[in-house]
Amino acid sequence: MTLFNVISKIIGHINQKIAVMGIITGVTVAFVNVVARYLFDASFSWATELTIFSFLWSVFFAAAYCFKKDAHIAVTIVLDVVPSRIAKIMLIISHFITFIFLCAVSYFGYKYLLLVIELDEKSIDLWDMPMWIVYLVIPVSFAFGAYRVAERIHAILSTNHEKILKESEAEHVLADMGMGAKEHKDNENVKNLNKMVKEVEKKTGGML
Numbered sequence: 001m002t003l004f005n006v007i008s009k010i011i012g013h014i015n016q017k018i019a020v021m022g023i024i025t026g027v028t029v030a031f032v033n034v035v036a037r038y039l040f041d042a043s044f045s046w047a048t049e050l051t052i053f054s055f056l057w058s059v060f061f062a063a064a065y066c067f068k069k070d071a072h073i074a075v076t077i078v079l080d081v082v083p084s085r086i087a088k089i090m091l092i093i094s095h096f097i098t099f100i101f102l103c104a105v106s107y108f109g110y111k112y113l114l115l116v117i118e119l120d121e122k123s124i125d126l127w128d129m130p131m132w133i134v135y136l137v138i139p140v141s142f143a144f145g146a147y148r149v150a151e152r153i154h155a156i157l158s159t160n161h162e163k164i165l166k167e168s169e170a171e172h173v174l175a176d177m178g179m180g181a182k183e184h185k186d187n188e189n190v191k192n193l194n195k196m197v198k199e200v201e202k203k204t205g206g207m208l
Contacts, residue, residue, distance in 0.1 A: 008068075008151065011144050015065035022058025026051045046125040053126075053134050060141035067148035088156060095153045102146035109138030 033047035082090070113135050121131040 012068055015061045019058050019062035022054045026054035049125045057137050060137045064141045064145040067145045091156050095149055099146055099149040102142045106139045106142035
């Protein structure tokens, strides 16, 4: 196992655990606070901030994890009609722009983090917790996302242009329904399945 594989596994593990724990904590705290408010006429002053911060961390790290799975919404209708060589170049350019954007946000998020530390900003409701802990999510999660995009760029560059495009989102959905066209090429219904894929992509604009 190479160093990059180890780093990839560590980042994936961190992304998953924080995303899951964040959503669990946010939902639990919000539920307990609602029950306390309506049944016991009491509420926790720190519940709102903790819920927001938990969801914030969960969303940012889940988004970073989606780069690993290539699960972010993408309009592929153009890629489907252009030659595979051009499609590969377009993918490289789009991923490179994404990489630059993520790196920029991570960097300026880090600069802002230093400012927050310098100003000694603290949370009002969460027991004077330093706010740099909350804002740490921005440089870290965007750096993780940038690393994942760099992995994708490397994968695209090392893949033959004829094999560069994955199955469309519509094909994935049909496959989950047991209707994957690629697994049933010898089936007499393959033409109908392909037609169904095209119709789904047409109606969704490639954003199923």
